[in-house]
Ligand SMILES: [Zn+2]
C-alpha cells in the first residue's frame with residue numbers, strides 16, 4: 001500500500017481521520033474537481049485510499065484543483081476512466097505515470113485510448129468489483145452512451161456504505177437502477193433542459209443524438225430517475241455534467257426538486273466546471289464548502 005504514512009500526514013487525510021473517529025465509522029467522501037463538457041474528475045476518499053474517477057482536465061489543472069483541497073497528487077492510489085471521451089480521459093495516462101497511480105478502464109476504453117493493457121492500464125469487465133485499497137472498491141455498471149463503452153461507478157468503503165457516480169448516458173437501465181438503490185450518495189448528470197436544447201442553436205442531427213438512447217440525460221429524465229431512488233438514508237445528491245449551452249443550474253435544480261422535494265431531506269448540490277466547490281461525506285446531509 002503506497003504512501004500510507006505520508007497520507008496520514010496530509011491535511012485532507014488528517015481531517016478525514018478525525019471525522020471517522022468522531023462518527024465511529026470508516027468514512028467516504030466525494031469531491032467533484034469539476035464537471036461538464038470541458039472536463040470531469042471526482043475524488044473519492046476513504047480512510048486509507050484515494051480514487052480519482054475520470055481525469056478529463058489537463059494535468060496542470062487537475063493538480064491545481066487537488067491542491068485546493070489539500071491533496072498531494074502522489075497520494076492518489078488509482079484513476080478509473082469511465083469511457084474514452086476526452087472530457088473524461090484527457091490526462092489520465094500522464095497523471096497515472098507521473099503520480100505512480102494505477103490506471104483502470106474497461107478493454108474497449110483502453111483500446112480507444114491506445115492504452116496498453118497491463119503495461120499502462122488494468123482492464124476490468126462490467127460488474128467486476130475492483131478493490132483499490134483495504135477500504136475502497138468500485139463496481140463498474142455499463143450504461144448506454146454514443147459509441148462509447150461507458151460505465152457508471154458504484155464505490156463502496158466495505159462497510160455497506162456506497163456512493164454512485166454516473167454521467168454520460170442517454171437513459172437509465174434496470175441494472176443501473178438496481179445498483180444505485182441503497183446508495184447514500186448519488187452524483188448523476190443532468191445534462192440539458194429540453195426546451196433550451198430544442199430552441200437552441202444545435203443542428204437537428206445533434207439534437208437527436210443528445211436526446212437519443214446513447215446521448216445524455218435531460219433534467220426531467222434525471223428527476224424521474226432520482227424519484228425512484230429515494231430512501232431515508234440517501235443523504236446527498238450532486239447534479240453534474242450540465243450543458244453550458246442547453247441548461248442552467250436553476251433549471252436543473254427546480255426540475256429535480258419538483259420531483260423529489262417533498263420526500264428528499266438531504267443535500268442537493270450542483271457541480272460546475274469551476275470546482276472543487278464542496279465535499280460530501282457519506283451519511284451527512286451538510287456538505288463541506290471548499291474555500292479557495
Ligand atoms: Zn462527458
Ligand SMILES: [Zn+2]
Pocket residue numbers: 083085145148168
Ligand atoms: Zn461521453
